[in-house]
Amino acid sequence: xxxxxxxxRLKHKTQVFVAHEGDxxxxxxxxxxxxxxxxxxxxxxxxxxxxLTEVIALAHDLGHTPFAHVGEDALKLKMAKYxxxxxNAQAIKIVTSLENHYAxxxxxxxxxxxxxxxxxxxxxxxxxxxxxxxxxTKRHDLELLTHASAEAQVAAIxxxxxxxxxxxxxxxxxxxxxxxxxxxxxxxxECYAEVDAKYPNLDLIRRRHEALxxxxxxxxxxxxxxxxxxxxxxxxxxxxDVRELSSAVIQFSPETFEKLSEIxxxxxxxxxxxxxxxxxxxxxxxxxxxxxxxxxxDMSLLPGRWASKGSELERARLISDYLxxxxxxxxxxxxxELTSGT
Numbered sequence: 001x002x003x004x005x006x007x008x009r010l011k012h013k014t015q016v017f018v019a020h021e022g023d024x025x026x027x028x029x030x031x032x033x034x035x036x037x038x039x040x041x042x043x044x045x046x047x048x049x050x051x052l053t054e055v056i057a058l059a060h061d062l063g064h065t066p067f068a069h070v071g072e073d074a075l076k077l078k079m080a081k082y083x084x085x086x087x088n089a090q091a092i093k094i095v096t097s098l099e100n101h102y103a104x105x106x107x108x109x110x111x112x113x114x115x116x117x118x119x120x121x122x123x124x125x126x127x128x129x130x131x132x133x134x135x136x137t138k139r140h141d142l143e144l145l146t147h148a149s150a151e152a153q154v155a156a157i158x159x160x161x162x163x164x165x166x167x168x169x170x171x172x173x174x175x176x177x178x179x180x181x182x183x184x185x186x187x188x189x190e191c192y193a194e195v196d197a198k199y200p201n202l203d204l205i206r207r208r209h210e211a212l213x214x215x216x217x218x219x220x221x222x223x224x225x226x227x228x229x230x231x232x233x234x235x236x237x238x239x240x241d242v243r244e245l246s247s248a249v250i251q252f253s254p255e256t257f258e259k260l261s262e263i264x265x266x267x268x269x270x271x272x273x274x275x276x277x278x279x280x281x282x283x284x285x286x287x288x289x290x291x292x293x294x295x296x297x298d299m300s301l302l303p304g305r306w307a308s309k310g311s312e313l314e315r316a317r318l319i320s321d322y323l324x325x326x327x328x329x330x331x332x333x334x335x336x337e338l339t340s341g342t
Contacts, residue, residue, distance in 0.1 A: 001055050004099045004108060006062045007032075012327035014068040015163075016170060016277060024173060026166050028068075032061050034166060038220065039158035042250075045224050046231070048151050055110075056117035057155040063090030065324045066331040067284030074288035075323060082316040083131025090324050091118050093132045098321060113239075116142045117152030123248065131317070146243040150231065153242075153250035161219045164260060164267075169212055171271045179208055185266055186259035191215050222256040287335040288323060294338050295319045301338060 001007060010029035026034075036057040043053035064087045065071035072087055079085040092115060096107040119125060119133065125144040129137070137144060147153070168188070171177055183189045191214035195207055202210065230249045236242045242249055252260065271277065299307050299315055306322050308315055323331070 001058045001108065004062075004095075005101075006094045006099060006325065007058070009325065009327050010061060010064075012329055013064060013066055014071075014280070014328050016068065016167060016271065025170050028061055028064055031162060031166065032058060034162040035060065035155070035158045038161050039155045042154050042158060042220065042223060042227075043151060046150070046154070046227060048154060052111075052113055052117070052149070053151040053154050055114055056121055056152050057158055059091055059095060059114070059118050060121060060155055060159060061087065061091070062094050062118075063087035063092075063324060065288070066326045066328045067280065067287070070281040070284045071288055071331075074285045075292070075320060078289065078292045079316065079320050082313055082320070083134075084128070085320055085324070086130045086133075087324075088119060088122070088125075089130040089132040090321075092136055093321070094325075096136060098325070112140070112142070113149060113151075115140070117148050117155060120144055120146075120148045121152040121156040123147060123156075143243065147245060147248055148243065149239045150227075150242050150249055151239075153248050154227075157223055157250050157252070160260070161216070161223070164219065164263060165212060165216045167267050167271060168215070168263075169208075171267065172208060174271075174276065176274050176276065177270050179204070179211075181270075182266070185263050187215055187218055187256075188263065191218065219252070219256070219260070222253050223250065226251055226253045226256075283332075287331050290335050290339050291323060291331065292319055295322070 007029075010032055011027055013028035015026040015028050015031045036054050039057035040050050040054045043050040065075050067074075072085065076085045094107075095110055095118065096115070099108055100106045102109070119142050124146060125133065129144070133142075133144070136142075148156075168182065172179065172182075179192065183192050188211070191211045192207070194214060195202065195210040199207070199210065227250045230251060231242075234242070234245055234249055236245060236249065251257070295302055296312075296315060296319060299309065299318075302308075302319070302322060306318060308318050310318070326334070
């Protein structure tokens with residue numbers, strides 16, 4: 001997984017802040033590495049297949065567009081009449097066909113369990129499927145209506161743990177809020193209080209990171225304890241049993257989930273919808289919409305194998321693949337080259 005081109009490009013894709021805003025903010029790549037580490041730890045503790053868990057975690061964001069979720073939202077609107085877009089579905093296309101570097105197979109030659117985990121680690125895939133999943137599941141049934149394996153569920157919840165923790169860190173670094181501001185949040189306030197009690201007069205940065213470390217630990221321990229009980233009480237004896245259960249076996253406790261919901265609400269208001277981030281959101285929409293329209297009008301502007309003279313549907317889907325694979329910087333440069341750049 002880590003040897004594929006799509007994985008390397010995550011280095012230059014936004015997590016929350018675009019790369020040029022600072023060297024210490026998370027990128028989509030560093031986020032993915034953190035998710036992989038969390039997932040591996042939880043899987044080993046629960047006696048699950050840690051290798052399968054880690055590879056699903058490392059692949060979970062391969063299909064993300066440039067400019068994070070706002071880029072995906074823009075591309076999804078453009079693709080609404082051409083079969084839709086979803087980053088999990090796009091990840092399946094990447095690992096089964098777009099990464100076509102090898103002589104004997106397209107994609108990365110991954111196991112069924114890995115592909116299933118990438119497609120539905122967030123739960124059963126219901127409703128109208130993006131065309132990428134429709135096309136692939138006609139050839140290779142991923143049983144999209146059931147839950148994924150426990151390993152894939154661990155990868156999904158590790159994503160939640162990683163971003164809840166590092167988005168607090170990045171928001172503090174960006175001065176979108178202060179340590180004092182977030183000390184009123186559940187879990188966060190308790191962890192700061194623990195640090196203050198054990199290490200009085202600790203300098204600001206050490207105090208902050210000690211508290212964040214404890215927040216991280218609270219989430220991981222809660223998932224391990226809750227999921228261990230759920231797995232034991234579920235009666236499941238195999239991965240297939242887990243898939244056929246009515247609910248996931250890897251979960252936060254209801255109490256911790258409620259507290260994390262309050263933290264996410266705070267981050268949404270004070271970080272994800274802050275003016276600093278909204279500037280990037282507005283720019284991202286211009287770039288994705290502009291590039292899509294420019295390429296639809298003139299496919300010769302696409303490089304090499306991407307240039308096509310097929311139907312409107314075929315052209316739109318090719319452009320979608322091309323745009324989704326772009327890094328933030330490359331998308332921005334191409335937009336500036338091909339438009340007025342405003």
